[in-house]
Structures are given as C-alpha cells and as structure tokens.
Amino acid sequence: MDLQLNEDQLAVADAIDKLAEDFSSSPVDFHGFALVSPELDAALEEGGYFEIAAVPEMGAVSAAASTTRLAQLPYTAEVALSMLVRPHLDIELPRPFGVIENGRPGRFVPQAKTLIIIDGDNVGIAHPQEGDVEALPESLFAYPMGKLVGTPEVKQLDAETAKTVKTWMRVALAAEVAGLMQAALDSTVEHVSVRKQFGRPIGTFQALRHRLAECAVLTGGVRWLALKAAFSGDAGDAALAALHAQDSATRLIYDMHQMSGAMGMTLEMDLHLWTYRMKALLSELGGRGGQSQVVADECFADA
Amino acid sequence: MDFNWTEEQAAFRAQIREVLARTLPENWEHIAHGPASKEQTVFAKKICADLAEAGLLVPHWPSEWGGRDADPWEAFILAEEMWMAGEPRGGQYMNVNWIGPILMLFGSELQKETHIMPMAKGQTLWCQGFSEPESGSDLASLRTRAVKNGDTYTINGQKIWTSYAGDADTCFLLARTSDGKNGISIFLVPMDTPGITVRDIPSIIGEGDIHEVFFDDVQVHEKWRLGEEGQAWEIIGQVLSLERVGIPRFSLASKTLKDAVSLLKKEGRFTGAAIDQAAKAHAACEAARWYSYFIIDKRAKKIQAGPEASVGRFSTVICERLVSEFVVEHVPEAISGVHPMLLAHHQRGIVAGVASGAAEIQLNIIATQFLELPREPR
Ligand SMILES: Cc1cc2nc3c(=O)[nH]c(=O)nc-3n(C[C@H](O)[C@H](O)[C@H](O)COP(=O)(O)OP(=O)(O)OC[C@H]3O[C@@H](n4cnc5c(N)ncnc54)[C@H](O)[C@@H]3O)c2cc1C
Numbered sequence: 298m299d300l301q302l303n304e305d306q307l308a309v310a311d312a313i314d315k316l317a318e319d320f321s322s323s324p325v326d327f328h329g330f331a332l333v334s335p336e337l338d339a340a341l342e343e344g345g346y347f348e349i350a351a352v353p354e355m356g357a358v359s360a361a362a363s364t365t366r367l368a369q370l371p372y373t374a375e376v377a378l379s380m381l382v383r384p385h386l387d388i389e390l391p392r393p394f395g396v397i398e399n400g401r402p403g404r405f406v407p408q409a410k411t412l413i414i415i416d417g418d419n420v421g422i423a424h425p426q427e428g429d430v431e432a433l434p435e436s437l438f439a440y441p442m443g444k445l446v447g448t449p450e451v452k453q454l455d456a457e458t459a460k461t462v463k464t465w466m467r468v469a470l471a472a473e474v475a476g477l478m479q480a481a482l483d484s485t486v487e488h489v490s491v492r493k494q495f496g497r498p499i500g501t502f503q504a505l506r507h508r509l510a511e512c513a514v515l516t517g518g519v520r521w522l523a524l525k526a527a528f529s530g531d532a533g534d535a536a537l538a539a540l541h542a543q544d545s546a547t548r549l550i551y552d553m554h555q556m557s558g559a560m561g562m563t564l565e566m567d568l569h570l571w572t573y574r575m576k577a578l579l580s581e582l583g584g585r586g587g588q589s590q591v592v593a594d595e596c597f598a599d600a
Numbered sequence: 601m602d603f604n605w606t607e608e609q610a611a612f613r614a615q616i617r618e619v620l621a622r623t624l625p626e627n628w629e630h631i632a633h634g635p636a637s638k639e640q641t642v643f644a645k646k647i648c649a650d651l652a653e654a655g656l657l658v659p660h661w662p663s664e665w666g667g668r669d670a671d672p673w674e675a676f677i678l679a680e681e682m683w684m685a686g687e688p689r690g691g692q693y694m695n696v697n698w699i700g701p702i703l704m705l706f707g708s709e710l711q712k713e714t715h716i717m718p719m720a721k722g723q724t725l726w727c728q729g730f731s732e733p734e735s736g737s738d739l740a741s742l743r744t745r746a747v748k749n750g751d752t753y754t755i756n757g758q759k760i761w762t763s764y765a766g767d768a769d770t771c772f773l774l775a776r777t778s779d780g781k782n783g784i785s786i787f788l789v790p791m792d793t794p795g796i797t798v799r800d801i802p803s804i805i806g807e808g809d810i811h812e813v814f815f816d817d818v819q820v821h822e823k824w825r826l827g828e829e830g831q832a833w834e835i836i837g838q839v840l841s842l843e844r845v846g847i848p849r850f851s852l853a854s855k856t857l858k859d860a861v862s863l864l865k866k867e868g869r870f871t872g873a874a875i876d877q878a879a880k881a882h883a884a885c886e887a888a889r890w891y892s893y894f895i896i897d898k899r900a901k902k903i904q905a906g907p908e909a910s911v912g913r914f915s916t917v918i919c920e921r922l923v924s925e926f927v928v929e930h931v932p933e934a935i936s937g938v939h940p941m942l943l944a945h946h947q948r949g950i951v952a953g954v955a956s957g958a959a960e961i962q963l964n965i966i967a968t969q970f971l972e973l974p975r976e977p978r
Contacts, residue, residue, distance in 0.1 A: 518887030589879035
C-alpha cells in the first residue's frame with residue numbers, strides 16, 4: 298500500500314499544475330455557459346498527456362489525478378474521456394470524444410471526432426460527418442453540448458468492450474467530478490470568507506460552516522474512490538466511485554449555490570462553470586440508479 | 601500509488617484471521633453483543649494474553665516495550681480485523697492505541713516501569729476519565745478538582761460515560777489543578793483507591809459499557825501525575841489524533857452491510873430501494889476506508905495528518921449511519937436479536953457520531969483548520 302504519488306506521477310502532477318496556470322482564471326468579459334479552451338486542448342495534446350494512462354510508471358492513477366486537477370479550471374476541454382477511456386481500448390479512436398446516451402444531447406458532441414453512443418446495455422462508436430450533429434449553444438450545461446441529427450454509421454461494440462468503455466467512463470466521471478466539487482467548494486469558501494452580512498463574514502455562521510465541512514468530506518471521498526477505481530480498473534470500484542460522485546455532487550451543487558446567494562446565479566461568478574458541468578454528469582450512465590445496479594451486480598455478487 | 605497490500609501485509613492479515621478463527625469460541629456471536637458486556641470483558645482478558653503471547657497485541661510498539669516496531673499499517677490491519685470480529689480485545693484497544701504510546705512519550709521512569717509491560721502482556725485494563733456531567737464536547741470546562749497538599753493530591757468530582765470503568769484497573773484521569781484550559785492535569789489512578797465509586801448506566805448499547813465514576817477525597821501521590829501540572833491539554837492533543845482514526849469502524853460497517861445484503865438475497869428481497877441504499881452505504885464505507893488509509897499512509901511516512909484526521913472521522917460517521925439505517929429498514933429483525941452480529945454492529949454503530957468527540961465538533965475542526973474559514977466569534 299502506498300497512497301502518495303510516485304516520482305513519475307509527481308512529475309506529471311507538477312507539469313499539469315504548470316500548464317494549468319495559464320488557464321486558471323476566466324476572462325473578465327466572459328458571460329457564457331461553457332468556457333471551452335482549444336488552447337488547453339492543444340497544450341495537453343502537445344505534451345502527450347492523453348497517453349499517460351498507458352505509460353506503466355504513471356498509469357491510470359496519474360491520468361485520473363490529472364483529470365481531477367484540470368477539472369478545477371474554469372476552462373474546459375475534452376480531457377476525461379480522452380485520458381481515461383481511450384487508452385483502455387484496443388481500437389485506435391480519434392479524439393475528442395463526445396457522448397450520446399439514450400438519444401439525449403451530450404457533452405462535446407459538436408466537436409467530437411468519436412461519439413460513444415449508449416443505448417441501454419448497448420455501446421456503439423460513431424465518427425460523425427458534417428451535418429450529423431448540431432450544437433446547442435443555449436444549453437445551461439457548461440460543456441459544449443450537441444445532439445445527433447443525422448444517422449452516422451454506428452459500430453456496435455461486443456459486450457466485453459462495452460463493459461470496458463462503461464467502466465472507464467465511470468472512472469473518468471468520478472475523477473472529473475472530484476475536481477469540479479473541489480473547485481466549486483474552493484470558490485464558495487472564498488465567497489463566504491469575504492461576503493459580510495450582520496457585520497461578519499457569512500462563513501462564520503455555523504449553519505454554513507458545517508455544510509461546507511460536510512462537502513469537504515464528500516469531496517475527499519470522491520477523490521479517493523476515483524483514484525482507487527483508476528488503479529484497479531474494476532467495474533465495481535468504478536461504479537462505486539461514480540455513484541459516490543453523483544450522489545455527493547447532487548448535494549454539493551445545491552449547497553454551494555445556496556451559500557453564494559444571488560451572486561451565484563450570475564454568469565459573472567465562475568461557480569456555474571463547475572456546477573453546470575457536474576449537473577451534466579449527474580444523469581450519465583444511468584445516474585445513481587444505474588451505478589447502484591452495477592454495484593449490486595459487481596460488489597455484492599458473492600454476498 | 602499502489603492500492604494493493606504488500607505480501608507481508610496480506611500475510612499478517614491472514615495470520616490474524618487464523619488466530620481469531622482458532623481462538624474465538626463457538627458462541628462468540630452471542631458474547632460479542634454490546635461493546636463491553638461482562639462476558640466479553642472476561643473473555644477479553646483471556647484473549648489479550650493469548651494475543652500478546654502470539655505477538656499480536658502490540659506489534660507496533662517499540663521492542664523495548666514488548667513490541668517489534670511494526671509500522672502503522674500493521675497496527676491498523678490488526679485493529680481492522682479485531683473490530684470486524686466484534687473487538688474481542690474489549691477495552692484493551694485504548695491501551696494499545698494511545699494510553700501505552702502516551703506513557704512512552706510523557707511518562708516518568710516509574711510510570712513506564714509500572715504500567716507499560718502489563719499493557720503489553722494484556723494483563724491490565726484502563727478507563728478514560730475525561731467527560732463529566734457538565735463537560736462533554738466542551739471538555740476544557742471540566743470541574744473535577746485535584747488539590748495538592750504536600751506531595752499528595754486530593755481529588756473530588758464526577759466523571760461520566762466512562763467505558764469499562766467497572767472492570768478497569770487504572771483510570772487515565774483528567775482533573776483541574778488550576779483555572780482555564782492550561783489548568784488541567786493528568787493522573788494515573790488505581791481504580792481500587794478508596795473514595796472511588798463506580799455506577800453502571802443502563803443504555804441501548806448494552807450492559808456494562810458506560811458508567812458514572814465518583815471521586816470523594818481520593819488521595820493520589822504526585823508521582824502518579826503524568827507530565828507537568830497543567831500539561832493535560834497538550835498531551836491529550838496527541839491522544840486525540842491517534843483516537844480519531846483509531847477504530848477502523850468502516851471494516852465492521854462494511855462487513856455488516858454485506859451480511860445484511862446476503863440475508864436479503866437469500867429471501868429474494870434484495871431489490872428496488874434496497875439495492876440503491878446498499879450501494880450508497882457501500883460507497884460511503886469505501887470512501888471512509890480509503891480516506892482512513894490515506895491518513896495511515898501519512899502516519900507510516902511520518903507526515904503530519906492534522907485536520908485531515910477529522911475528515912476521516914466524519915467519513916466514518918457517515919458510513920456507520922448509512923449501514924445502521926439500512927439494517928433497521930431492511931433487516932429489522934436484527935434489532936430484536938435475531939442476528940446477533942448485526943445487533944452488535946448496531947450497538948457500536950449508533951455511537952459513532954458521539955463517542956470520542958461528537959461529529960459536529962469534527963465539522964467545526966474541518967471548517968476552521970481544514971477549510972480555513974474565518975473563525976466563529978466567541
Ligand atoms: C459509548 C460511549 C462511550 C464513551 N466512553 C467515554 C469514556 O470512556 N471516557 C470519557 O471520558 N467519555 C466517554 N464518552 C463520552 C464522549 O466523549 C462524549 O459523549 C462526547 O464528547 C460528547 O459529549 P456529550 O455526550 O456531553 O454531548 P454534548 O457535548 O452535550 O453534545 C450534544 C450535541 O451538541 C453538539 N454540540 C456541542 N457543542 C457544539 C458546538 N460548539 N457546535 C456545534 N454543536 C455542538 C454535539 O455535536 C452533539 O451533537 C463516551 C460516550 C459514548 C457514547
């Protein structure tokens with residue numbers, strides 16, 4: 298057992314930290330829903346970071362930790378699926394990835410070179426052509442959202458590969474949510490430390506302190522379950538991590554917005570850039586009910 | 601990072617399981633009810649001596665004091681297996697986890713010579729005299745007084761909720777020698793000292809666990825004061841960090857959940873809401889497990905964990921709660937005694953947020969020290 302990053306993993310973490318610096322604050326004049334950064338995407342591509350999961354010294358743990366770190370930025374790029382799902386497939390697939398689940402609009406669909414298409418138990422892969430997808434810039438979700446309008450050719454994956462895709466999607470989801478929770482929490486802690494009412498910072502009121510503290514506990518838990526699942530690649534671990542992520546995020550999103558007051562409803566404050574990415578992830582892979590069923594099948598199989 | 605046990609760690613766990621399987625009696629499930637039943641306390645004395653003999657009582661202690669300098673991981677693996685088995689060591693875990701180590705750090709030669717080896721051999725039981733009727737979470741307000749006359753203190757006051765007081769040989773007692781937080785001192789008091797009266801408090805968590813302890817003109821020689829006068833707060837600061845991630849509660853909670861699911865499956869009742877709640881409770885157990893392991897890993901690498909210990913502690917409170925609630929809703933017959941180990945878990949689980957520091961106090965610590973929020977006005 299060794300729960301500190303090893304030297305190679307630390308080197309990656311430092312490099313990611315450095316790279317993240319340039320993307321750590323949103324432009325003052327930005328008042329949109331999704332803050333997408335092609336530059337961030339390019340920098341990650343150039344640094345070879347989408348391949349680290351396949352490097353034995355670093356592995357999926359390093360990819361998950363990087364995903365978590367990058368999710369804390371106000372800027373977004375298609376990081377999680379490329380870092381954690383793509384390296385675990387035998388087939389070479391062009392990135393970025395988008396997701397269409399049960400025909401609903403999904404994240405990164407407008408720019409995706411590869412679409413993961415989930416219909417119940419079936420998972421297929423498609424490479425959309427011009428006119429197959431339509432962007433939904435009005436979506437409140439803080440990812441570039443899009444829907445399928447054409448009928449691209451869908452290659453159905455065999456059951457085993459489908460399971461691999463879903464498992465790593467769950468790991469990716471949990472790793473990303475861990476970072477989003479952390480960023481939303483940090484932003485709210487800063488807000489309640491500065492904002493004064495009744496002559497004192499609102500962060501001195503215990504009614505808020507305890508909720509913040511509980512959210513910190515949940516955030517730590519999601520982070521560890523995501524790392525453990527990345528390490529093992531086990532379907533049960535992945536479902537536990539995704540379940541804890543979706544369950545914890547549901548609560549944290551409410552609390553963070555509540556404590557941010559009206560300011561939290563504006564596009565001026567960055568809070569929504571994290572909470573509305575989380576909200577987009579709450580329903581993925583069947584939501585909590587979907588993860589619970591996998592936990593029942595995988596973790597309680599021998600009970 | 602490596603989330604796997606080393607071969608040595610796995611072998612150590614297997615050894616403990618093997619010893620337990622060999623040593624626990626047939627009717628253990630019935631003995632294990634309640635954390636401190638008479639039956640269990642009697643049994644604990646016997647098994648602790650056996651464990652000491654097998655080198656499984658204090659492996660993490662220095663060899664000078666009967667241990668073999670095993671790392672914190674082994675101590676934690678040991679604690680996990682014991683707690684999962686229903687804590688056959690009884691109150692001994694307090695000696696093993698913190699009373700012994702604290703004496704090693706702060707004890708005089710006489711105190712160490714007198715007290716440490718009997719603990720290492722599993723021959724003695726201690727109790728912790730901290731809480732008082734008017735001082736629970738606000739421990740620093742305690743009123744039990746120790747007044748010095750020549751070389752002897754006269755102690756008067758009352759302690760409450762004292763676990764194992766009925767069977768303990770010695771009390772790790774906090775008493776006031778002057779005013780304020782820095783006016784509290786520690787005394788190592790034999791429980792058969794004249795003037796000490798112990799009264800059992802009937803409770804949901806089983807007979808013989810919690811007590812009132814009265815001190816009426818109890819005479820204690822100054823050589824049994826641990827550390828300096830007024831040093832208690834500093835010393836117990838170290839105790840509490842060991843205590844917060846002391847009991848691996850997630851281990852029994854997790855096992856209880858599996859056992860409950862297994863019962864439901866046999867009856868074809870593991871469906872619908874039971875699945876959702878079991879999965880959620882399982883995730884909470886695993887979150888508590890990995891957060892606790894993260895702290896043990898730091899301890900093993902001699903990195904200070906600080907307020908993260910409270911994060912670990914609160915994770916554990918959540919998992920205990922979800923597992924207890926799951927059993928009450930889905931296997932209610934357990935609460936009526938149909939499944940003794942599930943009942944034993946219930947009685948241990950319900951105190952998780954109160955015993956050894958209330959959950960809300962952990963949240964206060966997390967808010968102030970971990971999130972570094974501005975402090976509450978006093
Ligand atoms: C099974 C068991 C065994 C125990 N064994 C021992 C033992 O061996 N020795 C010993 O000394 N003690 C023992 N205790 C006592 C234990 O340490 C106390 O119960 C604990 O410190 C809480 O104190 P209290 O019960 O007086 O609750 P209180 O302090 O009265 O708290 C009641 C509620 O108020 C909340 N509260 C209090 N202060 C604040 C605050 N500032 N902010 C927000 N909320 C607050 C608490 O969180 C809690 O929810 C044991 C308790 C139990 C249940």
